[in-house]
Amino acid sequence: MKIEGQAALVTGGASGLGEATARELARLGAKVAVLDRNAALAEKVAAEIGGVACVCDITDTDSVNAALDKAQAAHGPARILMNVAGIGSAKRIVGKDGNPAPLEDFVRVVNINLIGGYNMARLFAARCAKLDALDNGEKGVMLFTASVAAFDGQVGQQAYSASKGGLVGMTLPMARDLAQHAIRVCTVAPGLFATPLLLELPEPVQHSLAASIPFPPRLGKPSEFAELACHIVTNGHLNGEVIRLDGALRMAPR
Numbered sequence: 001m002k003i004e005g006q007a008a009l010v011t012g013g014a015s016g017l018g019e020a021t022a023r024e025l026a027r028l029g030a031k032v033a034v035l036d037r038n039a040a041l042a043e044k045v046a047a048e049i050g051g052v053a054c055v056c057d058i059t060d061t062d063s064v065n066a067a068l069d070k071a072q073a074a075h076g077p078a079r080i081l082m083n084v085a086g087i088g089s090a091k092r093i094v095g096k097d098g099n100p101a102p103l104e105d106f107v108r109v110v111n112i113n114l115i116g117g118y119n120m121a122r123l124f125a126a127r128c129a130k131l132d133a134l135d136n137g138e139k140g141v142m143l144f145t146a147s148v149a150a151f152d153g154q155v156g157q158q159a160y161s162a163s164k165g166g167l168v169g170m171t172l173p174m175a176r177d178l179a180q181h182a183i184r185v186c187t188v189a190p191g192l193f194a195t196p197l198l199l200e201l202p203e204p205v206q207h208s209l210a211a212s213i214p215f216p217p218r219l220g221k222p223s224e225f226a227e228l229a230c231h232i233v234t235n236g237h238l239n240g241e242v243i244r245l246d247g248a249l250r251m252a253p254r
């Protein structure tokens with residue numbers, strides 16, 4: 001699908017990988033809605049790229065529908081959904097104090113990363129399926145953001161890995177399901193990227209993380225994630241696939 005002129009939605013668009021994706025889409029001529037629960041940052045990014053900020057919580061259906069309505073009123077119906085919003089977490093299943101990990105933590109991470117992603121996808125897809133197909137036969141395309149932790153999760157990453165593994169697992173069945181509606185679905189599994197989360201770590205820790213990447217031995221740039229996200233939109237034969245973007249990184253147990 002040609003990006004220029006299309007209305008696009010980016011969850012997590014206020015920061016990090018989502019922000020870079022929103023900026024790249026805008027640079028390529030899309031009309032971009034920044035969907036994020038951080039109102040101040042969403043407004044800032046949207047203003048800078050000539051887009052619209054739609055504050056929402058991806059786990060809350062009413063809030064997402066209101067955001068989709070606002071985006072549609074500003075830009076027309078969206079054909080591109082970039083699901084980038086997500087949170088991290090690290091908790092050992094049995095803590096150093098011998099107590100079991102709090103179940104609420106597992107529920108919270110799976111609820112945002114996996115169920116929130118599915119919620120966005122279903123609400124977007126139902127709207128997109130009603131649109132006319134473009135000249136190339138396509139109606140829409142969406143992307144999920146997993147993580148290499150879906151495959152090589154580290155100590156303490158059960159909740160995060162389970163949530164990202166869930167996104168990986170639903171990519172193919174969702175692509176098969178939405179084929180009848182001419183909507184493609186792909187997932188990117190990033191390795192270690194230089195987003196606010198990692199840039200807040202002490203420099204020696206950043207260096208040792210970077211050194212663990214075979215090549216190139218540096219953190220990924222958010223712009224590299226954004227380039228791949230936009231390539232998935234423009235390459236009409238990419239569908240039902242999970243793509244690792246990690247410089248050949250395979251995470252060690254800890």
Ligand SMILES: NC(=O)c1ccc[n+]([C@@H]2O[C@H](COP(=O)([O-])OP(=O)(O)OC[C@H]3O[C@@H](n4cnc5c(N)ncnc54)[C@H](O)[C@@H]3O)[C@@H](O)[C@H]2O)c1
Nearest residue numbers: 012015016017036037038057058085086147190192193195
């Ligand atoms: N940075 C990395 O190295 C890396 C590696 C692998 C995967 N990822 C994944 O990439 C995605 C983006 O990561 P990032 O590093 O850019 O993080 P980030 O914290 O910079 O950005 C995430 C954004 O998502 C938003 N968000 C969180 N929960 C939300 C909710 N319920 N509703 C709406 N918005 C919500 C936050 O407000 C924030 O703006 C995440 O899904 C993360 O798991 C990141």
